[in-house]
Amino acid sequence: MIDHEILRILERDARTSPAQIAVMTGKSEEEVRQAIKHMEESGIIRRYKTVVDWERAGVERVFAFIDVRVSPSRGVGFDDVARRIYKYPEVHSVYLVSGDYDLRVVVEGENMREVAFFVAEKLATLEGVLSTRSSFLLKKYKDDGDVYEEPEQDDRLAVTP
Amino acid sequence: MRSISKIVQSTPPSGIRRFFDIVSTMEDVLSLGVGEPDFDTPWCIREACIYSLERGHTHYTSNYGMLELRRAISESLYKREGLWYDPEKQLLITVGVSEGMDIAMRAVLNPGDEVIIPEPCFVSYQPCVLFAGGKPVPISTCEENGFIVRPEQIRDAVTANTKAILLGYPANPTGAVAPRDILEEIVNIACKFDLFIISDEIYGRLTYEGKHISIPTLPGAYERTILLDGFSKAYAMTGWRIGFAAGPAEVVEAMMKIHQYTIMCAPTMSQFAAIEAIRNADRECEEMVEQYNQRRRVIVKGLNDIGLPCLMPKGAFYVFPSIKRTGLSSDEFCERLLFEEKVAVVPGNAFGKCGEGYIRCSYATSLDKINQALERIARFVSRL
Ligand SMILES: Cc1ncc(COP(=O)(O)O)c(C=O)c1O
Numbered sequence: 001m002i003d004h005e006i007l008r009i010l011e012r013d014a015r016t017s018p019a020q021i022a023v024m025t026g027k028s029e030e031e032v033r034q035a036i037k038h039m040e041e042s043g044i045i046r047r048y049k050t051v052v053d054w055e056r057a058g059v060e061r062v063f064a065f066i067d068v069r070v071s072p073s074r075g076v077g078f079d080d081v082a083r084r085i086y087k088y089p090e091v092h093s094v095y096l097v098s099g100d101y102d103l104r105v106v107v108e109g110e111n112m113r114e115v116a117f118f119v120a121e122k123l124a125t126l127e128g129v130l131s132t133r134s135s136f137l138l139k140k141y142k143d144d145g146d147v148y149e150e151p152e153q154d155d156r157l158a159v160t161p
Numbered sequence: 162m163r164s165i166s167k168i169v170q171s172t173p174p175s176g177i178r179r180f181f182d183i184v185s186t187m188e189d190v191l192s193l194g195v196g197e198p199d200f201d202t203p204w205c206i207r208e209a210c211i212y213s214l215e216r217g218h219t220h221y222t223s224n225y226g227m228l229e230l231r232r233a234i235s236e237s238l239y240k241r242e243g244l245w246y247d248p249e250k251q252l253l254i255t256v257g258v259s260e261g262m263d264i265a266m267r268a269v270l271n272p273g274d275e276v277i278i279p280e281p282c283f284v285s286y287q288p289c290v291l292f293a294g295g296k297p298v299p300i301s302t303c304e305e306n307g308f309i310v311r312p313e314q315i316r317d318a319v320t321a322n323t324k325a326i327l328l329g330y331p332a333n334p335t336g337a338v339a340p341r342d343i344l345e346e347i348v349n350i351a352c353k354f355d356l357f358i359i360s361d362e363i364y365g366r367l368t369y370e371g372k373h374i375s376i377p378t379l380p381g382a383y384e385r386t387i388l389l390d391g392f393s394k395a396y397a398m399t400g401w402r403i404g405f406a407a408g409p410a411e412v413v414e415a416m417m418k419i420h421q422y423t424i425m426c427a428p429t430m431s432q433f434a435a436i437e438a439i440r441n442a443d444r445e446c447e448e449m450v451e452q453y454n455q456r457r458r459v460i461v462k463g464l465n466d467i468g469l470p471c472l473m474p475k476g477a478f479y480v481f482p483s484i485k486r487t488g489l490s491s492d493e494f495c496e497r498l499l500f501e502e503k504v505a506v507v508p509g510n511a512f513g514k515c516g517e518g519y520i521r522c523s524y525a526t527s528l529d530k531i532n533q534a535l536e537r538i539a540r541f542v543s544r545l
Binding site: 005008009020023024025026152154156157158159160161 | 175177180181184185190192194195196197199201283284285333451455456458459462505507528
């Protein structure tokens, strides 16, 4: 019931209809519907969303990467600190990473002041947080597999042998 | 001015060329006429080439091509097909299968020697034979046989002058893949009459049902087969102009002699890219094959639903639907479709007489465009 090909198709375009997927994979539409339903129910497919280029839509948004050093203590592990951080809606993502810092947090806001305020007031003051290091995102080249430049043209000759 | 060579004069220009000239005067054409991948070459391959340039690898290589590349090809043929070719003597790096085909013909043909060529087929096969002074002997195949040549057709075409059989499976323009038993019988005929087999397996990696059958793996075939393959289709590297020929040492040496004097060596930067392709781009190749396979099913269903019946091709990236029901000739159909709906497909007769009544549609194009093109074709056909 876990169908990697269907997952790859939906990851490329979540709007591909079950009927079209059925043709593409040589399965019946019913089989495809069942497989998708199963994968949705079991949390393999978490949800469907739209990739938006907000900048093009005229909306300014500021992202910052915050590296956080954590001092875990008895009863307060990395998971607990991470959880206290990711509950904030300003937090876009949180990862536990190897290296000098422990958590990598991506914070989103309307402007730099807002993000800086969030880091200083909320993040840095959390129990267990030893230090933070922030870098603001200046330009997005590629995000989650999508390249944010002009789409490349098909420059092939229109008819070839 | 004195007149140009008779052979060149008498060779008709490619039917595709004429059609291309019309298409290129128009704008916003949705093209199913393209015979090359829509994917760009995987980045690791492009990057390896750039690095080779940065390091200053900008010189001639051995006439045979870089030994490192020949070794990589030899290993990959062994791993993939169980075939062993000595990288020192039995492999030649060519400027695509296009050059491989040309020099294979020139290496084996004497004036007047005949080459049996099942049609419909790739547009270069006959001209390559002609330019080498040989005589092409086309054999018609039909839809009822899946556009696969029957062994008895080949046997009937053999004469005292027959020198070689040219096979190209998976086929451009039909996507046909010949089953093992038929290929074995053809090899038997080649053995019986002592013929070369020239096998164009450029679409071998683009096989969707079962595994590709490489001709030299068949009993009796290895010592008489010139295997031509390349990087253009499997790794989306058409512009790099790189491929290879594998075969008996004497034949490869003869081909090398021509190559030495006319080409010197395949482009060095492309050879570096090809090494990277073989070593590190198989995953990319498989991803492309999965997408071609999905589009294949979509376009076949779409065309059949429209009422342009077509077989399910087992390889390459072409479908070859019949348009006989419309009452139009291939040329008329393609021209009208182009002018009325701005969709470019290629008339089947460009690939041989028996291609009349068919059109070639390439699915090396995004699913979106395939679906749009299908809609337009449906509209066009419903108006006829
Ligand atoms: C059947 C066939 N053989 C050979 C070629 C030429 O390949 P290359 O780019 O390796 O010269 C093509 C390209 O369209 C082809 O379709």
